[in-house]
Structure formats: C-alpha cells, structure tokens
Amino acid sequence: MSKEVHIVGAGPSGLYCAYLLLENGFEVHLYDQKSGVGKKFLVAGNGGLNLTHSEDLEKFVEKYGENTAVFTRLISEFSPEDLRAWCKGLGVETFIGSSGRVFPKTLKAAQLLSLWLEKLKSSPKFHLHLKHKLTSITKDGELSFYVDEKSIDIKTTDTILCLGGGSWKKTGSDGLWVNFIEKLGVQVKEFRSMNCGFSTDWSKEFLTGFEDDYLKNIAIEFSNQSIRGELMLTSYGIEGGGIYAHSSNIQKYLLENGEAQIFLDLKPSLSREDVLKKLSKPRGKNSLSNFLRKSLNLSKLSIKLIRELVSKEECQDQNLLADKIKRLPITLREARPIDESISTGGGVIFDGLDEDFKVHGTHSIYLIGEMLDWEAPTGGYLLQGCFSMAHHTSKSIISKYS
Numbered sequence: 001m002s003k004e005v006h007i008v009g010a011g012p013s014g015l016y017c018a019y020l021l022l023e024n025g026f027e028v029h030l031y032d033q034k035s036g037v038g039k040k041f042l043v044a045g046n047g048g049l050n051l052t053h054s055e056d057l058e059k060f061v062e063k064y065g066e067n068t069a070v071f072t073r074l075i076s077e078f079s080p081e082d083l084r085a086w087c088k089g090l091g092v093e094t095f096i097g098s099s100g101r102v103f104p105k106t107l108k109a110a111q112l113l114s115l116w117l118e119k120l121k122s123s124p125k126f127h128l129h130l131k132h133k134l135t136s137i138t139k140d141g142e143l144s145f146y147v148d149e150k151s152i153d154i155k156t157t158d159t160i161l162c163l164g165g166g167s168w169k170k171t172g173s174d175g176l177w178v179n180f181i182e183k184l185g186v187q188v189k190e191f192r193s194m195n196c197g198f199s200t201d202w203s204k205e206f207l208t209g210f211e212d213d214y215l216k217n218i219a220i221e222f223s224n225q226s227i228r229g230e231l232m233l234t235s236y237g238i239e240g241g242g243i244y245a246h247s248s249n250i251q252k253y254l255l256e257n258g259e260a261q262i263f264l265d266l267k268p269s270l271s272r273e274d275v276l277k278k279l280s281k282p283r284g285k286n287s288l289s290n291f292l293r294k295s296l297n298l299s300k301l302s303i304k305l306i307r308e309l310v311s312k313e314e315c316q317d318q319n320l321l322a323d324k325i326k327r328l329p330i331t332l333r334e335a336r337p338i339d340e341s342i343s344t345g346g347g348v349i350f351d352g353l354d355e356d357f358k359v360h361g362t363h364s365i366y367l368i369g370e371m372l373d374w375e376a377p378t379g380g381y382l383l384q385g386c387f388s389m390a391h392h393t394s395k396s397i398i399s400k401y402s
C-alpha cells in the first residue's frame with residue numbers, strides 16, 4: 001500500500017496532520033484554496049494566540065459540553081502538555097498567563113507558523129498545493145480541484161479534509177464545502193455564530209460621542225452562571241471574552257425566546273452590603289457621577305452604563321442603586337453575523353463518522369477540525385481540540401500501515 005495522504009485545508013488541523021504523517025514517513029500532499037497557509041491561525045494571533053489552557057484535564061474537557069466524552073478520549077492522547085512540548089520542539093517557548101491560559105512567548109502566531117512550515121518544507125516528501133479549491137469529492141476518494149480556471153481531478157487513497165468552519169471568510173474558511181460534503185452521506189448542521197458578540201439597543205444619548213471601550217474587572221451572569229471577565233461596549237452592543245464564554249447558551253436561548261437578558265456585576269469584589277455602605281456616605285455637592293467614581297471607584301464607562309440603564313428614580317434610592325450596581329440587566333437582541341464570530345457552531349455531525357472521524361461507507365476519507373459540529377469557549381479549547389483531533393486521526397492512519 002502506498003503511504004501517501006492528501007490533506008485539504010491548511011489551517012492548524014491540516015498542518016498538524018501533515019507534520020505527524022511526514023514524521024512517520026508518509027508522502028504528504030497539502031492543499032488550500034488560499035495563496036498562503038494558516039490564515040485564520042494568523043488572525044487568531046492578532047489578539048494574543050491562546051494555544052491551550054493549563055487547568056486540570058477534568059475541568060478542561062468539560063468545556064466541550066455535550067462532546068465531553070469524545071474530547072476526553074482525544075485529549076488523553078494529545079494533551080495541553082503535549083501541545084506545549086510540541087511547540088517547544090519547534091523552537092517556540094510558551095507560558096501560562098495569570099488566567100491559566102497558555103500562549104507562545106511572542107503572543108503571536110507568525111513565529112510558530114513559520115517554524116512549522118519550515119519543518120514541513122524541509123521534507124522532500126512534502127508537497128504544498130496552494131490556490132487549489134476543492135469542489136467535489138466522491139466516496140472512493142476522487143477529488144476535484146479548481147485551479148487556474150481549470151478543473152483538476154486527483155485519485156487518492158487516504159484523504160483528510162480540514163476545511164474549517166464558516167466565520168472570517170476572507171481567511172478561506174468560507175463554509176462553501178457544505179454542498180459537496182453532504183454528497184458523502186454525512187449530515188451538516190447549519191452554521192451559527194459562536195464566541196461572538198451580541199447586539200443591543202443603546203439610546204441616542206449613549207451613542208453620542210461614544211467610542212468602543214472595555215469594562216474591566218466585572219462579572220457577567222447568564223442563566224445563573226456568573227463569569228469574571230471583560231466586556232467591550234461597542235456601538236452595536238457587546239463583545240469580548242466575558243460574553244463569548246456565555247455565547248453558546250445565549251444563542252440557544254435567543255433562538256427560542258427572541259431576546260435574552262444578561263446581568264453585570266460592576267463590583268464583583270464587593271458584596272451588595274459593602275456597595276450599599278459606600279453609597280450611604282454623604283454625597284455633599286458631588287454629582288452622581290463624581291460620587292460613584294469617588295465612593296466606588298467606578299470607571300467612566302461603568303458610570304455611563306449606569307446612567308443608560310438605571311432610571312433617575314432608581315439612582316435616587318441607595319438600595320435600588322446598589323441592586324443595579326451588583327446586577328445590571330442588559331437585553332440582548334441577536335448574535336452578531338457569523339462572519340465576525342471567532343468560531344461557528346454547526347458543521348458535519350459526528351453520527352456520520354466513526355471514532356477515527358472517518359466517513360461511514362468510505363475506505364479512507366476523514367473529516368476533522370472546526371468543520372465538525374462541536375463547540376468550545378475561547379481559552380485555547382478550540383485550537384487544542386483541533387490539534388488533538390488531528391493527532392488522533394493521523395495516528396489512526398499511521399497504525400493502518402504499520
């Protein structure tokens with residue numbers, strides 16, 4: 001049997017498969033429709049590439065929600081520690097940030113990607129085919145690519161597709177593969193925004209002279225779950241890590257109810273009683289804004305938000321004001337468009353695949369990475385999930401030939 005694998009999609013999932021298969025003596029063909037590799041991975045590095053997380057594995061795998069069992073198996077085979085060791089092997093040191101998240105020391109993706117690609121290219125068995133857009137695939141492994149306005153057909157033995165989700169189309173992850181993947185007999189669940197912002201209705205007064213800015217050191221509560229984090233207030237609504245962590249549950253709620261309410265704790269380090277005590281001090285000649293700033297050390301943006309969301313009457317009543325500072329409701333209307341979101345829910349459902357992610361009824365077509373229907377919050381769980389899947393599938397192909 002020829003030890004040759006064709007991988008389509010040069011994001012982290014495809015690139016890691018290429019790495020492992022080359023290490024094990026395979027001839028590897030890697031295709032991507034873009035003119036470069038890892039475009040979304042590079043974008044992920046813009047905000048500080050969060051590769052994985054250092055928390056206990058038991059807690060770690062819970063982040064995959066209904067797919068916890070699948071990821072428990074995958075992450076036991078290729079763990080966050082394994083990922084850090086692999087980066088180190090490439091020459092990229094990582095560190096654990098104060099929140100337990102793991103980053104490369106440079107915080108960016110470019111150095112890691114360039115050393116990774118250099119390593120692949122150092123093998124004579126590596127063949128990179130850029131500007132190759134996959135347009136169809138048959139169950140017996142015939143791939144058709146659109147290249148230079150022509151169609152090229154390739155007959156393959158083992159094929160791994162890692163075509164990504166449906167957000168940030170400009171990185172190549174356009175989700176257009178749905179049409180031809182369904183012909184393999186798998187079911188594809190419609191994409192929806194995940195780890196995304198939400199819109200709300202700010203008043204005209206609120207938006208006057210407004211610039212996007214962060215609310216820091218707050219807690220965000222949804223459905224009785226409170227998460228410490230940051231929130232960016234934007235002209236359309238809210239963004240940021242604190243809301244991304246709730247985005248899956250908010251999305252489900254919005255679909256059924258049309259709108260959803262979150263609650264902000266603007267002073268999570270103080271109890272309601274402490275807040276009330278501070279509000280009970282004489283205000284003197286201070287305006288409400290000045291008083292809130294001096295007594296509670298609230299930021300300008302927090303005060304602007306209180307003025308937007310708390311009525312004048314409530315502001316006059318210390319008890320009601322303390323309630324609002326500890327539990328300020330914001331009504332969310334809808335998720336931001338898919339193309340803006342960090343990840344997408346939906347994709348190929350697991351039922352159509354075996355435990356190595358091989359499509360049922362095919363000899364050797366595997367689907368992995370974000371193109372499958374799984375979700376995880378930000379915190380490094382998305383990339384770790386992709387790496388662990390790529391590790392598992394590559395190992396399964398390697399073991400077929402040994």
Ligand SMILES: Cc1cc2nc3c(=O)[nH]c(=O)nc-3n(C[C@H](O)[C@H](O)[C@H](O)COP(=O)(O)OP(=O)(O)OC[C@H]3O[C@@H](n4cnc5c(N)ncnc54)[C@H](O)[C@@H]3O)c2cc1C
Nearest residue numbers: 009011012013033044050134164172173369370380382383
């Ligand atoms: C702004 C942003 C920040 C992020 N930050 C983080 C973070 O800090 N930590 C984290 O864990 N995750 C983060 N992510 C998510 C993470 O980048 C993705 O989960 C990950 O890149 C998915 O990897 P993948 O290889 O499965 O797919 P992708 O990286 O999406 O790669 C898919 C590849 O397939 C190619 N392709 C698609 N269709 C075709 C076709 N028909 N023919 C040929 N090629 C095709 C695309 O061009 C693309 O190169 C972030 C994402 C975004 C958008």
